[in-house]
Amino acid sequence: MEGYSFARAYKAQTRHKINQLEFSVVSRKDLIVLKERAGRPQDIVDVGNLRSSTLSKTKPKAKKPKEKRAQKISAGATQPSLIAAAERS
Numbered sequence: 001m002e003g004y005s006f007a008r009a010y011k012a013q014t015r016h017k018i019n020q021l022e023f024s025v026v027s028r029k030d031l032i033v034l035k036e037r038a039g040r041p042q043d044i045v046d047v048g049n050l051r052s053s054t055l056s057k058t059k060p061k062a063k064k065p066k067e068k069r070a071q072k073i074s075a076g077a078t079q080p081s082l083i084a085a086a087e088r089s
Contacts, residue, residue, distance in 0.1 A: 009034060 009030035016023055026034065032050050035043035 006034070 013024040
C-alpha cells in the first residue's frame with residue numbers, strides 16, 4: 001500500500017450519469033485499498049466481500065431458457081381465464 005494515494009484513486013475515477021444524477025466511482029482495487037486503510041469494522045467486512053465477489057470480475061452468463069416453465073405456460077394458455085387476461089392486455 002505504500003506509495004498509494006487518494007490523489008491517484010481520484011485521478012483514476014470514472015464519471016457516470018443516470019438521469020440527472022452525476023457521480024464518480026473508484027476502481028474495485030482502489031476501493032479495497034481505501035477501505036483497508038480506513039480499517040473500520042464495516043470496511044473490513046466490505047473488503048472481504050469485495051475480494052470474494054465475482055460480480056465485477058466476470059460478465060454474467062446468459063441464462064438458458066427454462067423449458068419446463070415454458071411448457072407449463074403454453075399448456076396453461078388454453079385455459080379461458082388466461083386467454084381472457086391476455087386479450088385484455
